[in-house]
Amino acid sequence: MYAYRRQTRARCRRDLEIRFRRVLTAFADDIDNLFIEDPANPTGNDLSEALTDAIRKELSKIARNTLAAVDKHGWEHVFGKVEARNAASRVQILRAAAATVTVPTRPWASAD
Amino acid sequence: MKWFEQDPAALTALEATLRDCYPTMHAFVEHGAVTVRGTYPVLDAGKEIDRYSIAIKLPDRYPHDLPDVFETGGRIPRTLDRHVFQSGALCLGVREELWLTLRGDFSIVPLLEAPVRGFLIGNALVEEGEKWPDGDRSHGMSGILEFYEGYLGVKDPIVLLDFMYALVNEKVRGHWKCPCGSGAIIRNCHKDAVNSLRSVPKAVIALSGMTIFEALKKRTAALDQRTFIHGR
Numbered sequence: 001m002y003a004y005r006r007q008t009r010a011r012c013r014r015d016l017e018i019r020f021r022r023v024l025t026a027f028a029d030d031i032d033n034l035f036i037e038d039p040a041n042p043t044g045n046d047l048s049e050a051l052t053d054a055i056r057k058e059l060s061k062i063a064r065n066t067l068a069a070v071d072k073h074g075w076e077h078v079f080g081k082v083e084a085r086n087a088a089s090r091v092q093i094l095r096a097a098a099a100t101v102t103v104p105t106r107p108w109a110s111a112d
Numbered sequence: 113m114k115w116f117e118q119d120p121a122a123l124t125a126l127e128a129t130l131r132d133c134y135p136t137m138h139a140f141v142e143h144g145a146v147t148v149r150g151t152y153p154v155l156d157a158g159k160e161i162d163r164y165s166i167a168i169k170l171p172d173r174y175p176h177d178l179p180d181v182f183e184t185g186g187r188i189p190r191t192l193d194r195h196v197f198q199s200g201a202l203c204l205g206v207r208e209e210l211w212l213t214l215r216g217d218f219s220i221v222p223l224l225e226a227p228v229r230g231f232l233i234g235n236a237l238v239e240e241g242e243k244w245p246d247g248d249r250s251h252g253m254s255g256i257l258e259f260y261e262g263y264l265g266v267k268d269p270i271v272l273l274d275f276m277y278a279l280v281n282e283k284v285r286g287h288w289k290c291p292c293g294s295g296a297i298i299r300n301c302h303k304d305a306v307n308s309l310r311s312v313p314k315a316v317i318a319l320s321g322m323t324i325f326e327a328l329k330k331r332t333a334a335l336d337q338r339t340f341i342h343g344r
Contacts, residue, residue, distance in 0.1 A: 105231075107203055
């Protein structure tokens with residue numbers, strides 16, 4: 001039972017990766033042919049106009065960059081490590097992080 | 113000519129740096145400038161502790177000028193008390209202080225890892241009801257004076273203005289009395305601080321000088337107005 005669960009979980013993870021990679025690849029290589037479908041009205045409401053040429057170009061570039069980063073360094077490089085929940089409070093974590101800022105500068109505002 | 117037109121390889125190198133160090137941030141050429149946009153992970157010992165949507169508009173003289181950094185997710189209130197302008201631009205610090213901290217190198221990695229990271233961690237603490245970890249500066253002229261008081265020991269804005277004028281015109285000499293008011297000559301007093309300030313571009317010091325001058329002018333005008341009303 002345990003082995004079956006572990007297998008299923010591994011397959012799900014793999015499936016998710018394959019599906020997400022497919023989405024990114026479509027964004028990267030086929031962005032001009034993508035259209036947005038209104039799930040409530042899939043046949044009569046094309047929302048593709050919301051994706052302007054500039055947004056399509058930007059999405060395509062982001063997808064290409066992300067795929068390149070994933071191929072070079074793996075998914076954790078993009079999305080970060082999956083960590084176990086830390087018991088320390090958020091303030092403690094932030095204070096510890098603030099202490100690592102080697103050359104702290106103090107925020108200011110140029111206007112009164 | 114812009115930096116990325118003059119040297120297209122520099123833009124390619126910037127994109128490679130982003131892919132390697134900040135894979136969720138991307139460079140776009142738009143309206144004749146390069147903007148780096150995306151989400152910035154705040155890391156501590158390799159762990160992500162927070163994430164912000166930001167945009168960085170790189171200056172024409174990148175990496176030799178300070179870029180404009182914006183918080184684009186609407187997370188930080190756009191008020192001066194939070195050191196954010198209406199446009200979302202972050203007031204990372206007094207210009208001279210940033211220049212000295214980064215030694216005039218505003219490349220993407222040092223920029224993100226020092227003032228931007230520090231600001232965003234500080235903001236997260238403020239959101240939790242805490243204070244800025246290293247304090248924050250007053251707005252406008254007062255903040256500039258605070259910096260110069262800490263760095264050079266000058267408290268009087270008029271003395272500071274005179275000193276800035278001399279600094280911009282390259283007239284400061286080591287045998288001059290130190291502007292801190294100790295009575296010693298610069299060479300025997302704030303020599304290192306003065307020498308470091310010499311490396312800051314004149315335009316940066318002149319801009320601070322103008323801020324002080326305008327604030328003093330406003331203050332004097334308000335004082336004159338009060339004297340006039342009371343005198344009548």
